[in-house]
Amino acid sequence: MTEFLQQLLNGVLLGAIYALIALGYTMVYGVLRFINFAHSDVFMLGAFVAWYSVEKLGLPTQSIGGGLMALLLSMSVCAVLGVVIEKLAYKPLRQRSTLTVLITAIGVSLLIQNVAQNSRLGFGPNPKAFPALFPSQQLHFGTLTVSTHQLVVLAVALSLLGLLYWIVHHTRIGTAMRALSFNATAASLVGINNDRIISFTFGLGSALAGAGGVLYAMNYPSIDPLMGTLPGLKAFVAAVLGGIGNLPGAALGGLLIGLVETFVSGTRLSTFRDAIAFGILIAILLFRPAGLLGKLKVEKV
């Protein structure tokens, strides 16, 4: 029973991180209808910004203030980066086919990865030890062991999800985002500046990815330039699983993938856990082709 609860907790934590990344995929898909492959690399950069802010800028480790500063810093850097990527690489392609934008996104992803791996321009290929940003301590609740880092992950992820929900549903810009994803032409007809909203969406999604990167790195000992690939892929799976373009769907998908992965890791099948995430995805898509919460569009002729 204890082990079950422990795994449940770990699964929820991992799921919360996947949810943060998946939301970025799903928001961009909502407004631009394409898969932003560079998202997983923004996630990686988020972790590296936090690393730099501690190692080079000298932010204190093991402190709540320093940890929050590092988190905010990497979220802001990632947000700016997301907007820059969108302006440089995707905006010129607004009228082109989705496939063109998709390949450009793959190009951007490769570019970030390779620059990051270059020792002169980026971080170099070797993994780096990630510092303990927040005070680390093991807390015991009965037989359950929880580290303070896990609590931080949970608190940060939940507040960001709440913040996102508030922005999307209760602010003007959030309403504009929803309008844009519902019908881009109609949105611009009623005076919404589509380009500005798209930039904002990229910034918001990238900030979440940056936060996801920091939270992910906190629970793993080291970070490297290719660390984004697998979590990025799984978050993408989570977004599709929940119904891409659907925000609660992405959160639900992330949680599901995190839980399944954690529980499978605890069994003899642990080495197959990456395959099982995809297997479940395929099974669900076969029965609900638009994802768990997605609505199937009827094609009109």
Place this chain on the structure above:
Amino acid sequence: MAFPIAQRGLLAALILAGVASAVSGSIDPYFLDVVMGVGVSVVLASSLNLINGFTGQFSLGHAGFMALGAYTSAMLSTVVAPRLGWSPALLQWVFFPFSLLVGGLLAAAAGLAVGAPSLRLKGDYLAIVTLGFGEIIRVILQNVDAVGGARGLTGVPTHTNLFWTFGSAALTVYTVWALLNSTHGRGFLAVADDEVAAEAMGLDTTRYKITAFGIGSFFAGIAGGLKGYLNPGGFSFDKSIEIVVMVILGGMGRHAGVVFAAILLTLLPEGLRELGSRSVPNPFGGAAWSLEWIKDMRMILYSLLLILLMLMRPQGLFHRGERRRQRT
């Protein structure tokens, strides 16, 4: 002999491959390896072109099918071949094509299995399912000790030569070309152009999609068998992306363009590597300028090139004007 032009082309290519193979002993082994890599790329890109280009589906799992073919033919070569007691020549000219064929058929069977869900899924969803399928194959290969696990299969006897790689490349290009130019083959284009209209005209769109997946995967399996060395990492998502990029740069649904793009993208990294080991004479006198930096930069240059190409020539490098109506 009254062969149509395409058959003549195929015959000429096969003869050329045979001649090249006969003199391959005198070619530098590194260079030979690069050239054979080009042949494998052509097979991969042309077969994916049938699925992604001509039939308008979007597969991101080509490397998975390739892996299936590669491991099947490698297992046949390591486990079955030694028990036959055949001479090396017999192994190379009779057993190897047989193992390629078995690998291809197994990949085709998997392709049919993946083609089935494509009846219900479109666009991004299809892409993610094929991606997932490719990853599942890779993870399984990585965890099954009988096929070497994460280390990969080692000690696989290599029977690949110029004849088999270029013969397969020619055969793939020919098959895709001939298929698309047959009465039956027009259906693939119709599915890509407008699925609803194609269905209204009485075409069995499902059958076309599944056929495209089956044939495309068959050749991917053969390409896998042609690749000499095996490790599961070589069949990852990145490899699938590489093949997709070849198809798109070549101009989706163009025969020659995709072949050129496959050749170009295989040679480009090698060319940059070669360039990196040279130096240019310093025009101001003094020590020559080393081009060593290109070695570090080549992947960065490759990705920059990809982005710039998409920004400036999104229809692909070798696309001349509009052949088919653009879908909105």
